Amino acid sequence: xxxxxxxxxxxxxxxxxxxxxxxxxxxxxxxxxxxxxxxxxxxxxxxxxxxxxxxxxxxxxxxxxxxxxxxxxxxxxxxxxxxxxxxxxxxxxxxxxxxxxxxxxxxxxxxxxxxxxxxxxxxxxxxxxxxxxxxxxxxxxxxxxxxxxxxxxxxxxxxxxxxxxxxxxxxxxxxxxxxxxxxxxxxxxxxxxxxxxxxxxxxxxxxxxxxxxxx
Amino acid sequence: xxxxxxxxxxxxxxxxxxxxxxxxxxxxxxxxxxxxxxxxxxxxxxxxxxxxxxxxxxxxxxxxxxxxxxxxxxxxxxxxxxxxxxxxxxxxxxxxxxxxxxxxxxxxxxxxxxxxxxxxxxxxxxxxxxxxxxxxxxxxxxxxxxxxxxxxxxxxxxxxxxxxxxxxxxxxxxxxxxxxxxxxxxxxxxxxxxxxxxxxxxxxxxxxxxxxxxx
Amino acid sequence: xxxxxxxxxxxxxxxxxxxxxxxxxxxxxxxxxxxxxxxxxxxxxxxxxxxxxxxxxxxxxxxxxxxxxxxxxxxxxxxxxxxxxxxxxxxxxxxxxxxxxxxxxxxxxxxxxxxxxxxxxxxxxxxxxxxxxxxxxxxxxxxxxxxxxxxxxxxxxxxxxxxxxxxxxxxxxxxxxxxxxxxxxxxxxxxxxxxxxxxxxxxxxxxxxxxxxxx
Amino acid sequence: xxxxxxxxxxxxxxxxxxxxxxxxxxxxxxxxxxxxxxxxxxxxxxxxxxxxxxxxxxxxxxxxxxxxxxxxxxxxxxxxxxxxxxxxxxxxxxxxxxxxxxxxxxxxxxxxxxxxxxxxxxxxxxxxxxxxxxxxxxxxxxxxxxxxxxxxxxxxxxxxxxxxxxxxxxxxxxxxxxxxxxxxxxxxxxxxxxxxxxxxxxxxxxxxxxxxxxx
DNA sequence: CATGAATGAGCCTTCATTCAT
DNA sequence: CATGAATGAAGGCTCATTCAT
Numbered sequence: 014x015x016x017x018x019x020x021x022x023x024x025x026x027x028x029x030x031x032x033x034x035x036x037x038x039x040x041x042x043x044x045x046x047x048x049x050x051x052x053x054x055x056x057x058x059x060x061x062x063x064x065x066x067x068x069x070x071x072x073x074x075x076x077x078x079x080x081x082x083x084x085x086x087x088x089x090x091x092x093x094x095x096x097x098x099x100x101x102x103x104x105x106x107x108x109x110x111x112x113x114x115x116x117x118x119x120x121x122x123x124x125x126x127x128x129x130x131x132x133x134x135x136x137x138x139x140x141x142x143x144x145x146x147x148x149x150x151x152x153x154x155x156x157x158x159x160x161x162x163x164x165x166x167x168x169x170x171x172x173x174x175x176x177x178x179x180x181x182x183x184x185x186x187x188x189x190x191x192x193x194x195x196x197x198x199x200x201x202x203x204x205x206x207x208x209x210x211x212x213x214x215x216x217x218x219x220x221x222x223x224x225x226x227x228x
Numbered sequence: 229x230x231x232x233x234x235x236x237x238x239x240x241x242x243x244x245x246x247x248x249x250x251x252x253x254x255x256x257x258x259x260x261x262x263x264x265x266x267x268x269x270x271x272x273x274x275x276x277x278x279x280x281x282x283x284x285x286x287x288x289x290x291x292x293x294x295x296x297x298x299x300x301x302x303x304x305x306x307x308x309x310x311x312x313x314x315x316x317x318x319x320x321x322x323x324x325x326x327x328x329x330x331x332x333x334x335x336x337x338x339x340x341x342x343x344x345x346x347x348x349x350x351x352x353x354x355x356x357x358x359x360x361x362x363x364x365x366x367x368x369x370x371x372x373x374x375x376x377x378x379x380x381x382x383x384x385x386x387x388x389x390x391x392x393x394x395x396x397x398x399x400x401x402x403x404x405x406x407x408x409x410x411x412x413x414x415x416x417x418x419x420x421x422x423x424x425x426x427x428x429x430x431x432x433x434x435x436x437x438x439x440x441x442x443x
Numbered sequence: 444x445x446x447x448x449x450x451x452x453x454x455x456x457x458x459x460x461x462x463x464x465x466x467x468x469x470x471x472x473x474x475x476x477x478x479x480x481x482x483x484x485x486x487x488x489x490x491x492x493x494x495x496x497x498x499x500x501x502x503x504x505x506x507x508x509x510x511x512x513x514x515x516x517x518x519x520x521x522x523x524x525x526x527x528x529x530x531x532x533x534x535x536x537x538x539x540x541x542x543x544x545x546x547x548x549x550x551x552x553x554x555x556x557x558x559x560x561x562x563x564x565x566x567x568x569x570x571x572x573x574x575x576x577x578x579x580x581x582x583x584x585x586x587x588x589x590x591x592x593x594x595x596x597x598x599x600x601x602x603x604x605x606x607x608x609x610x611x612x613x614x615x616x617x618x619x620x621x622x623x624x625x626x627x628x629x630x631x632x633x634x635x636x637x638x639x640x641x642x643x644x645x646x647x648x649x650x651x652x653x654x655x656x657x658x
Numbered sequence: 659x660x661x662x663x664x665x666x667x668x669x670x671x672x673x674x675x676x677x678x679x680x681x682x683x684x685x686x687x688x689x690x691x692x693x694x695x696x697x698x699x700x701x702x703x704x705x706x707x708x709x710x711x712x713x714x715x716x717x718x719x720x721x722x723x724x725x726x727x728x729x730x731x732x733x734x735x736x737x738x739x740x741x742x743x744x745x746x747x748x749x750x751x752x753x754x755x756x757x758x759x760x761x762x763x764x765x766x767x768x769x770x771x772x773x774x775x776x777x778x779x780x781x782x783x784x785x786x787x788x789x790x791x792x793x794x795x796x797x798x799x800x801x802x803x804x805x806x807x808x809x810x811x812x813x814x815x816x817x818x819x820x821x822x823x824x825x826x827x828x829x830x831x832x833x834x835x836x837x838x839x840x841x842x843x844x845x846x847x848x849x850x851x852x853x854x855x856x857x858x859x860x861x862x863x864x865x866x867x868x869x870x871x872x873x
Numbered sequence: 874c875a876t877g878a879a880t881g882a883g884c885c886t887t888c889a890t891t892c893a894t
Numbered sequence: 895c896a897t898g899a900a901t902g903a904a905g906g907c908t909c910a911t912t913c914a915t
Contacts, residue, residue, distance in 0.1 A: 021878060021914060043344035045260035049906065059880045064907060127342065129258040175405055175420055182401020183394040190393040194386075205390055209432045213424035236895065264889065274897045276891080285889065451893060451899060473774035475690035479885065489901045494886065557772060559688040605835055605850055612831020613824040620823040624816075635820055639858035647854045666874065694910065704876045706912080715910065 020057075028066050028076075031056045036077045040120035044074055044132050071132075075139045081121040082143035086150050088114050093154055100157065105207055107154045112184045112203040116191060126185060152177040155218070169218045176214050183210070243281055243291075246271045251292045255335035259289055259347050286347075290354045296336040297358035301365050303329050308369055315372070320422055322369045327399045327418040331406060341400060367392040370433070387433050395425065450487075458496050458506075461486045466507045470550035474504055474562050501562075505569045511551040512573035516580050518544050523584055530587065535637055537584045542614045542633040546621060556615060582607040585648070599648045606644050613640070673711055673721075676701045681722045685765035689719055689777050716777075720784045726766040727788035731795050733759050738799055745802065750852060752799045757829045757848040761836060771830060797822040800863070817863045825855060 022030075034056035038047045049070055053060045067073040092110030096103045115122045125147070130137040156173035187202050237245075249270035253262045264285055268275045282288040307325030311318045330337045341359070345352040371388035402417050452460075464486035468477045479500055483490040497503040522540030526533045545552045556574070560567040586603035617632050667675075679701035683692045694715055698705040712718040737755030741748045760767045771789070775782040801818035832847050 024878085027878085041344075041346050043258060043260060043346070045258060046344065046347060048904090058878095060906090061880060061908080062878080065879085070906065127344070129256075129261070129342065131256055131258070132261060171409075172420075174408075175402065175417070176424065178401045178405040179398040179421060179424060182397040182399070182404075184397070186393045186397020186400070187390065189397075190390055193389075202390070205387075205432050206394060209391065209394060209428040210424055212427045212431070216427075217420050217424045239895095242895095263887090275889090276897060277895085279890070280896085454898085457899085471774075471776050473688060473690060473776070475688060476774065476777060478883090488899095490885090491887080491901060492899080495900085500885065557774070559686075559691070559772070561686055561688070562691060601839075602850075604838075605832065605847070606854065608831045608835040609828040609851060609854060612827040612829070612834075614827070615831070616823045616827020617820065619827075620820055623819075632820070635817070635862050636824060639821065639824060639855055639862045642857045642861070643854035646857075647850050669874095672874095693908090705910090706876060707874085709911070710875090 024066065027056075027058065027062065031058070031063055031066060031073070032077055032080055035073050036081060036120050036124050039074060039077060039128070040123040044128055044136065049073075071135055075135060077124055078136075078139045078143050081118075081125050082146055084118075084121065085111075085114050085125065086146055089147075089150050089154075103157075104154060107151075108180065108184070108207060109200075109203045111151065111181075112187075112206065113199070115184050116188050116199055116202070119188070122185070122188075148174070148177055148181065151181055155180070155214070172218045176210075176217060180206075180210060180214075239281070242271075242273065242277070246273070246278060246281060246288070247292055247295055250288050251296060251335050251339050254289060254292060254343070255338040259343055259351065264288075286350055290350060292339055293351075293354045293358050296333075296340050297361050299333075299336065300326075300329050300340065301361055304362075304365050304369075318372075319369060322366075323395065323399070323422060324415075324418045326366065326396075327402070327421065328414070330399050331403050331414055331417070334403070337400070337403075363389070363392055363396065366396055370395070370429070384433050391425075391429050391432060395421075395429075398425070454496065457486075457488065457492065461488070461493055461496060461503070462507055462510055465503050466511060466550050466554050469504060469507060469558070470553040474558055474566065479503075501565055505565060507554055508566075508569045508573050511548075511555050512576055514548075514551065515541075515544055515555065516576055519577075519580050519584075533587075534584060537581075538610065538614070538637060539630075539633045541581065541611070542617070542636065543629070545614050546618050546629060546632070549618070552615070552618075578604070578607055578611065581611055585610070585644075602648050606640075606647060610636075610640060610644075669711070672701075672703070672707070676703070676708060676711060676718070677722055677725055680718050681726060681765050681769050684719060684722060684773070685768040689773055689781065694718075716780055719781060722769055723781075723784045723788050726763075726770050727791055729763075729766065730756075730759050730770065731791055734792075734795050734799075748802075749799060752796075753825065753829070753852060754848045756796065756826075757832070757851065758844070760829050761833050761844060761847070764833070767830070767833075793819070793822055793826065796826060800825070800859070814863045821855075821859050821862060825851075825859075828855070 031052070035047075035052045038052045038055060042048075047070075049060055049063055052073070053063050056063075063073060067076055089107055089111050093103050093107035096106030125140075125143055128136075128140060130140045152170075152174050155177050156170055183206060187206055191197065191199065191202055246267070250262075250267045253267045253270060257263075262285075264275055264278055267288070268278050271278075278288060282291055304322055304326050308318050308322035311321030340355075340362070343351075343355060345355045367385075367389050370392050371385055398421060402421055406412065406414065406417055461482070465477075465482045468482045468485060472478075477500075479490055479493055482503070483493050486493075493503060497506055519537055519541050523533050523537035526536030555570075555577070558566075558570060560570045582600075582604050585607050586600055613636060617636055621627065621629065621632055676697070680692075680697045683697045683700060687693075692715075694705055694708055697718070698708050701708075708718060712721055734752055734756050738748050738752035741751030770785075770792070773781075773785060775785045797815075797819045800822050801815055828851060832851055836842065836844065836847055
């Protein structure tokens, strides 16, 4: 029936394949609605192998979150480093990479960012850790970029965290927008986003000014 | 045992109570993990009543989404109308109201915006419709605000939609930030967000300018 | 197909029926090999009812042990009390009742006394408690019977416990013997057992005498 | 990782090691709850070896029962023979050896005597055979001991079997008593047991006398 | 001789849903 | 209007058993 030459594959390879399948299914259905059978089938193996290697559905999910969080952080950091030069360029490069990750590796991002953490203690902890990691990365880039160019004080950590959250949320949401405009070039989105926040970002980080009372 | 004087309550009231309970539970657990028993108990009635009034778990969820989407849209529109005056103030008021809704009525927002739509056809459709409604509202405000001040053409619809998505995503994410800083005043968040995007928003709507090649 | 007029039965009745069925199946198969489906079918209901009323297979087993231990203890105590009179007669009546219970209510006894306690913490605890209760009952009768007739000291508690264990074990084993001799009258067994231990029992309780070195 | 120099061991040795491990695990968990993986690990080999040598879990269990039954019978017979002399001493030696076996080789005894036989045809048959063997051995000693001293008829076979069952059951149960009194010397238990039944045993074998109506 | 990789089958448990009252 | 009683249909997890190497 299926492709059942029963490939004998070393453990490490199978683990990767299983996580690949799992990220996809978890992303499509959400943690609860995801069915281990489907993951196993997509990975081309039987269910008990999943349990042999990951102990439980929860353990498998945690493995997915851990791997994807690491990938995102690495992608992001490397892009910023490779850009070097002016803080402006570094920030642009980092955000661009982040944005690309969210847009292209949809499954990974959904697993990291769109799962209700209330499913279990372990899952809540792992998701919290992953999100903290990602946020810390973005916050660091935002903060460093600005304070460097400002030659100034680091008391903007508080503000930087705010900006980082807003940026990440915006990038996430813009991905939905892109799905409605598949023809529009993907770089355009990151460029627009950058333009939309670049000026105001700096202002906020330096201590916002605009207020409704004073039009 | 419990407080079971078996209140005889008219249908409309019971329906409201059930939806209240359901919004809470769906928000906490997600659609799949939510259990009808818990909703019924929280609403102070027995499970068959839920089915009598809403036919199925799916039907109940759809009712929740529909009601909360309407509420959000109304809240948003009324705030903008009440503000009147300059487009800047109207936009500020609208966004502020939106932001307040997302922050204060956490359950409602989570039900509207953080549910995996892949659970079923009907749910996907309802969520899509709800999100489209909300987005349309925000987009309209953004577009009108600008085009009015611009006195200009409406060809910015495309860009306005982009901005609206980014705004909504940012507002959503900033709510998480607020949870980490409960001491910080809630208005501060909307003010910061406004400052962060106000200038760039207008630039983007007018056709962005900044580009990485030209620092 | 089956007898499915779907009897609506009050909870307490159903619980008794389920435990009846469970005692039988657990006794036949042992805890692990027992299958909840079979218990449910024997009780004439569907599996979920079992879980609704007893939470888990473990919970059901615990309920069985608890009920049967109580029954045995009651049967035993009442018989001894009813006998009144001389300690000898009281002891005889008690042991006879105990023996009858073990022989007639085979399932109950097997559930109480022939289950490996290593299945889980809760089960081990419950079985330990049940066995302790039963042993305490028998020990008390043995001790009181003798010390009264002796008009003497109660320092025989230690020995009484020994005798009680031996008696219970013997009664248990004799049941197997009875299964091989179904024609032999059941009273004969308890009578033989009584004769076999009555004299020696008293000797042991008074401090045994015989020793192999002195033939 | 582990101590895996992959010992090349002759078949007979491996078989013994496996049965050793199996007796332990079966005794601890019971037949059903015992897991072949654990047996293999305890034996220091891989699971397929177990199947190579014993074909199935059932086959392995049967092998355990067979070996332990043989051991018990041998131990018992040899002790009685070595004692020689008077029937009283022979009986004492035999029972003492039996008791020691039950107490010291706990695992073996549990595998032989505390397993639900209903797991399968083959297991029921093997357990029945083993128990029959053991009982026959004990019965023979009891019967011979008495009839010799009596110089009398062998029509006491029926009674002897009864006494043998009671003795075995008592010895089994007394082991539990010993676990509660680890300080008490083990010989004391067998001595007490002997004293408790010696006189009554003979009476019963000669045709019991005591009856409740005649105090 | 020896094992890591793999699976079919089954069991405990849960939950949306329905009736009889 | 209201509910206690009941179940069909999954889904997570385990385990005896088998190959390919």
